[in-house]
Amino acid sequence: MIPHSVSFVGLVCTILVLTAGLFAPASAAETAAATRDRAGLVPNAGASGAAAQPPLAVVLKFDDLREVDGVMPTGWERLAHYLRRTGIKGAIGIVADSLLQPTPAYLHWIKAQHAAGLIEFWFHGWDHLSYTSDGMRYNEFVRPYRDQASRVARSQHLARQKLGFDFSTFGPPGGPGKGSFNADTLRLMVRDPDLRVMLYPTRLDAAGRAAVATAAGKLTILERVHGVDLESPIGVPNFDNVRRGIEQHPERGYFILQGHPARWDTTQFSEFERIVDYLIARRAVFMTPTELAAALRRLHVPRTAISDAAAPD
């Protein structure tokens, strides 16, 4: 067992140094899991340099995929084209009610990206709408357990029916209301048989650590570091912000970097490309949430070490 004095970030750093072996040349002793992992990462750009810095796992988390008045915003196609051209992996959050009456082109586009294997589509709420109760405004997943569960079930049903796959990863939608999830969300993440990864909006906290411990290996929470995102302010890619944020946390083994590509114009998209160039130079390995969670789980980290460790901030 790892002593409690080992912080979670230190632990993750160790994990990622260990996972660096996943990207090393094949050896006779290689495990089947490592072979599968590397096979999944072969078309992925990054981690190609011989720089002195250790590899850094990065999940590019793109939010809010949906059609607007029957048209998918052009930013999504620009993003998918860029990911294909560069061979970089990413993760796109679908607002699930966009699958209720989708255009054939929208469904075709999602299925084609899914089949190409570079993008993981994750569940970003049923309608991403906030609501008012007793004079207070709340975001979508701040509501009772049964209401959350029915939104998840409806969304998974539609995904299976319209896309032919379901979601493994959940990232709660934010908005103008209070919070983006509650204790019932964590209970649901522990119990739901299909959702195995949660994109946390913050650093892991006591409630998240307790949920991970209760789930006994079923649930992995990927935390986000405040202020280290693709965008600053929200909607505006910001190279300086990403570089500063990553350099301020040299101890971290992974970052979940959030952005909203539907909002980016061509100049802002160029800023995003500048960020990716920097990440590649920084030896980033771009992973989907499911891949990163699997890499973390496979290393047999004692869950108590994660659940008991103090979050640094």
Ligand SMILES: [Zn+2]
């Ligand atoms: Zn969102």
